[in-house]
Amino acid sequence: MIVFAPFTDDQVESLNGFQKSGNWHEFTCGENHAEDNTLIATKAGWVCPSCGYTQDWCHSFMCDWNWDSVRRTLLDERAENNSQTHQG
Numbered sequence: 718m719i720v721f722a723p724f725t726d727d728q729v730e731s732l733n734g735f736q737k738s739g740n741w742h743e744f745t746c747g748e749n750h751a752e753d754n755t756l757i758a759t760k761a762g763w764v765c766p767s768c769g770y771t772q773d774w775c776h777s778f779m780c781d782w783n784w785d786s787v788r789r790t791l792l793d794e795r796a797e798n799n800s801q802t803h804q805g
């Protein structure tokens with residue numbers, strides 16, 4: 718599902734957490750800047766820190782913390798696999 722701006726405070730927090738989570742490719746500006754082109758979530762929408770490009774939508778799982786529980790599941794599975802490898 719697609720969610721459009723304006724975003725709530727909580728959604729902005731979730732979106733910026735998603736951007737830094739490193740488990741997925743984050744939203745970036747379409748321009749190939751030498752500078753940082755990772756979009757920053759604001760209540761009015763996404764903004765590129767280098768050129769001012771804006772984007773007004775996101776996927777619902779990005780803004781409702783769903784990505785965080787998926788990430789935790791992935792981390793748990795990874796930890797389990799690791800402990801299995803080290804057994805015996």
Ligand SMILES: [Zn+2]
Pocket residue numbers: 746747748750754765766767768769770
């Ligand atoms: Zn840009």
